[in-house]
Amino acid sequence: MSYIQNLKNKYPWFKYIGNRYVLVFIFFMVWMLFLDNYSYLEHRVLNKELDELETNKEYYQDEIKKDCLDIKRLNNPDQIEKYAREKYYMKRDSEDIYIIEFEEEMLLEEEENHKSL
Structure with missing residues (x-):
């Protein structure tokens, strides 16, 4: 747990990427752009x-x-x-x-x- 806290303190943008909503959104975007049948x-x-x-x-x-x-x-x-x-x-x-x-x-x-x- 302290390792994750050290990363969050060292890299301020890491706390936004670590948010579960952001992770779900990133997964959704990757899926829609590259993996889906109707992909870009x-x-x-x-x-x-x-x-x-x-x-x-x-x-x-x-x-x-x-x-x-x-x-x-x-x-x-x-x-x-x-x-x-x-x-x-x-x-x-x-x-x-x-x-x-x-x-x-x-x-x-x-x-x-x-x-x-």
């Missing part, structure tokens, strides 16, 4: 996932808008032909198609392919 750390992880999902949602909504515009344009037969020529390199029987690729673009594509693997 878990909320941070969930918030990061939520931000990522919202970013993906925006991206896919933009892609849907682009696809809707493409569908509207493809109602015209001339646009269908143009789309087939550009995307699938289709040609008429009397035509020849030459695909020109620049070296810089090829290097960028190779780097992207290596990153995705």
